[in-house]
Amino acid sequence: MAGRLLFICQLLVRDLRRRRTETVLLLVAITAATATLTLGLTLNEIADRPYQQTRTATAGPDVIVTPRTTGQAALDELAARTTAAGVTDHSGPFPIAYLTMTAHGRSAHAVVEGRDDAPVSIDRPAVTDGTWVRPGGVVVERAFADALGIRTGDTVSIDGHPLRVTGTAVTAARATYPYAGWHYSGSVLVERGGLVWVDRSDIATLAGSQSLSYTLNLKLADPAASATYPVGDQLTTWQAIDRLNGRLYSDAQMTLLVGSWLLSGLALAGVAGIVAGRIIGQRRRVGLLKAVGAGPAMIAAIHLAEYLVIGLAAAATGLVTGWFAAPVLIRPSAGLIGSVNAQPPALRTVIAATALALTIAVAATLVPVVRAAATSTIHALADAATPPRRRRWRIWLSRRLPTALLIGVRINARRPRRARLVTVNTLITTTALVAVLIVNTQAVHFDLGYTALANPRVERGEQATLVLTVVVCVLALVNAVVSTWTAVLDARQPLAVARTLGATPGQAGVGLALAQLLPAVPGVAVGIPAGIGLVAFVSIGEVQYPPGSWLLATALGVLLAVAALTAVPAMVATRRPVVDTLRSAPT
Structure with missing residues (x-):
């Protein structure tokens, strides 16, 4: 038993060292979700500290009678x-x-x-x-x-x-x-x-x-x-005053908590894409391990241990990030004195962030890891993808498609799970951007009887929205790059074969880009109503919707971003000589 644990640890350390870029991307994806959740959960815990300091400094009463x-x-x-x-x-x-x-x-x-x-x-x-x-x-x-x-x-x-x-x-x-x-x-x-x-x-x-x-x-x-x-x-307690002051942060807390759900979905899609790419690159190693006597349980343990370690590291990183970011985001009201001190997160926050990180790591890796462990030794050594299922209508339709579109459709047919991850990524990204767009169009002011002044509660919500927007865009960018990288890694031999049959490098590159763009279209189409529904669900009162042209511009912007992020690496990948690609293929 000790020997097996030592062997798993050696492989784990070796993989983390050899695949540093992928490890960092995994860490970033899970950290983004855990840090946002930590911010949302600690908001109430630390927002009342300035009031407590003010209450001490001003000899605040326990009960006020009017x-x-x-x-x-x-x-x-x-x-x-x-x-x-x-x-x-x-x-x-x-x-x-x-x-x-x-x-x-x-x-x-x-x-x-x-x-x-x-x-x-x-x-x-x-x-x-x-x-x-x-x-x-x-x-x-x-x-x-x-x-x-x-x-x-x-x-x-x-x-x-x-x-x-x-x-x-x-x-x-x-x-x-x-x-x-x-x-x-x-x-x-x-x-x-x-x-x-x-x-x-x-x-x-x-x-x-x-x-x-x-x-x-x-x-x-x-x-x-x-x-x-x-x-x-007629009676007001100091606890009631504290709760009223806390209402200034309620919008920011709701934004961060809902944002942590969206970021969890993005992290799940991103981690699944990275894991798929890693396992594609490790198929032959799975075959070699099985050839020397490793069973399915050992194979699964080797893979899962790596991602669980990364998940735990991401949980710790997210907690620390949220811990230090909270005092910067939560500015005390000018009506209070004192400061928001960075104190260690509460136990429930630590448990929630750790559970979220491990859930993302396990949920995103379990299916591909189990499939890799169940793969036969010969199939793993051959390092070949499962051929797509043949259907007459698909064959009939493919004959009438342009070459580039045919290549893109075939790539997605070979790896439908990766195409679904692209759809999920664009769906969540579009949902978040549409929700942010709707929130920013809300012109909310406090009516003080004769004058409408800026709403300090909304101002803090806008700060949280800005943080969420930046994190969502960065994570979506990482996911798009990872998805393209995985597609390039997996499709290098099929693209080389297509080029030997007459496809030009340009057609192969465009086909690889279309393989990412096609599943993004339904994600964007569903993301627009999903974003509208999300804001309507969490909002209290009437919601002001932006013009349809703004929503259309957001949808086109997401699709253009996907096309730009995938076109360049796709074209670069097809510049490799066909002979070199086929020579490196397993025989």
């Missing part, structure tokens, strides 16, 4: 909250008003909170620029200020009252822009808006005839117990 009543009735209701069971400390009540702020000609909903200059024990907003509130001035929540282009020293208007911006700050007591919780007085329907602070002495003047609301910050003996509070329009 009664629906106003004036003295609200104060009476909040007074009983300060002595409730489990409450250890409180700050406030602070007066608030739901008004309109105008800056640089743009108006937006603003939750105006009156504060004192003296610090409090709970909810001390951290000033990031300028100074804290003073009479006649306003402090703007930093994310809100960035959205409106407000800087310290600017003058803004709140319900017609001009105020000078004395600074910007962040807090953990309310969700960052645009989820500050603006609503009309007495209404439970929350609208989007931003948060500002003013001196307590100014808020009555700013509110005018509007009755003031109030908010109270509570600290509990057990902060985790706040999760059991009945969250509603």
